[in-house]
Amino acid sequence: MSKVILDTSAVLAFLFQEPGAERVLPVLEAASGIISSVNYAELVSKLIDHEMPPAIIRETLSALELEVVDHDQAQAFVTGELRAVCKQYGLSLGDRACLALAIIKQLPVLTADRVWLNIPVQAEVRVIRG
Secondary structure (H helix, E strand, O other): OOOEEEOHHHHHHHHOOOOOHHHHHHHHHOOOEEEEHHHHHHHHHHHHHOOOOHHHHHHHHHHOOOEEEOOOHHHHHHHHHHHHHHHHHOOOHHHHHHHHHHHHHOOOEEEOOHHHHHOOOOOOEEEOOO
């Protein structure tokens, strides 16, 4: 399976067995998921919000075999540039970091956020929920 950028929302859908989890499963089973370090931090934050102990979070995320890509200067610049295009859609810094990684790596991105389909960016957006 080809590599795929994962948005925080897609990983959370899988972890909490929400609608769309079945679209994330094959990516994780093939160890084909890539996540920005910004989204990884967001993922840990969301799991902390769900009162999951840090040791369990570390174990759970390690088992997913995600490739975590450091948010470097090039990604940071693209993330900043996306502010102008994404502001009207309400995308967060994490959302834009995810899109920036997809643009730079020229890989599709999986998300649960349907609004991403409306954003004019040079990335293939795949929504996990109908």
